[in-house]
Amino acid sequence: MSLHWIDYVVIAIYSAFVLGVGVALKRYMRTSTDFFLSGRRIPAWITGLAFISANLGALEVMGMAASGAKYGMLTAHFYWVGAIPAMIFVGLFMMPFYYGSRARSVPEYLRLRFDEKTRTLNAVTFAFMTILASGINMYAMALVFKLMLGWSMHATIILSAMVVLAYTALGGLTSSIYNEVLQFFLIVFGILPLAILSVSEAGGWSGMATRLPPGFVHTWKGLGSAQNNPMGIEWFGMLMGLGFVLSFGYWCTDFLVVQRAMAAKDMIAAQRTPLIGAIPKMFIPFLIIVPGMAALAIFPREAWLTDGAVNYNLALPLLLARYYPAGMLGVGLTALLASFMSGMAGNVTAFNTVWTYDLYQSHIRPNASDHHYLQMGRIATVVGILASIGAAYVAMSFENVMDYLQLIFSFVNAPLFATFLLGMFWKRATGHGAFIGLLGGTLGAALHHGLVLAANNTPGIKGGWITAVHHYPSDMAQNFWGAIFAWTTCFVLTIVISLVTRPRPESELHGLVYTLTDKPSYGHLALLRRPATLAVIVGIITLALNWIYR
């Protein structure tokens, strides 16, 4: 694949716009709330699109197309089971506490509800994880552009980091959110022609089905037992592991996405943020998974080989090269670059908030002026980007280190939702219970990993490093069941420890726990504008999609 001048011009125009948005927003950044929370004045349709865009990174786009080629429609479970239900839940039931408590971050909610140690544990792991994720993204993206176009990895990393640095340091969270919305439209307009052209060439839905392996166009048909589908997972592990533990753990507690809703202009807008985001989210499988499936139907096996092995990550590059002439190719690549950069910006803006409010203000320098924290936010942005670049280079040189770190963080993340669920809906849950539950859940996840192994893997980083007492049919089954295990450990431990420790008086828990919080009133809203109505509509369409593509 090679680029013409027109492609470079399209990419250059995009970069200029991104910087221009940062410059234009700078004059609105007067207080730390402006910088870290967009002054809480963004309308719901914008925060809603940013809510899903923050998660729609370039790696996800390429990875989901690859997964479409590898597993077919089963991949849609990551949306229709693994995202939408959690998005409905966070909007309807959790946003009243996140937004209503006026917490400025997810860790800060834990401080209000439980105690300082629980907040610090969450803040430290989140800060590390975000930088790590940002660095890995940067490395992977630079690698993609090197393989596709022969770009220098150093140049890709440094240049994109500079652009992101400029616009996040200037415009803070608003800049990040605006660019996420821009990226959302770029992805749609940059990828949609690929979806249309590839599916029609593959013979439409039915024509494609005849050319693909059996069961490829179904989501539920093979889930009766793990042997009947290529993911090697059965319906219970899918629903509980992906649909409940992993999905709720991400969409309901990860500050990267929740921060978008916290920036909304009022409670109703905050509640509607994930619900509005859910509408386009439901249809993203048609944009990125289905073209991956079409690619498998169109290209012969030889086209997929890298060093003699089938490489499904080629799905998107193959389609780009087949259908896009110079011009549209620039648009498609700009969409990938944009989602890569806005993903980085999302990580960095979440990092600078958690660092400034949850670590710096609470442990290093409390009671400074607001201006001081605004300055600290800008410094944290620079440091966060430099640290991400560092993480990218570590990933480039020691791939194993990154694998281990990601594994450890997956242990940390798995139990999180149990803590939030108990914190929000059980007033008896205590700080000691939450803290020990989280540590215990993480330990439980690590133990599970050390004791099990998936088929065809050798003991080590893939599991079974203590001794393999149980074997799973696939990596995915191992991941999903590991998450279920960690969640249950945390849930039970938190309850047991809470029952033997002293609860906080109810008077301190108003606005933080379901039974002690006044419900937002919707009486003044037309029926169609109420969050619950939107949730019902989203729920029905999701069920219908699951049914149609069963």
Add this chain to the structure above:
Amino acid sequence: MSAESELDIRWPIGLLFSLMGGMVAIYGLLSSDRTFYRPLDTADTRMINLNLSWGLVMLAFGALMVLGAVRAGRKAARD
């Protein structure tokens, strides 16, 4: 739209897509690149000018966004 004085996001989206779409469409008019395309219900294959057609789609989307921003701006000025 958001707080009265804040930058309306429809401006950057609209201008970027108008500019990008317009450029790609003009490039499509002038270049000879054609994309292979087989309509669903027919056996014959066609070549389409993707740059021109999709460039116009993006231009139209951009123009709509700009229109929305202009209207919102007028409304805000009136209130």
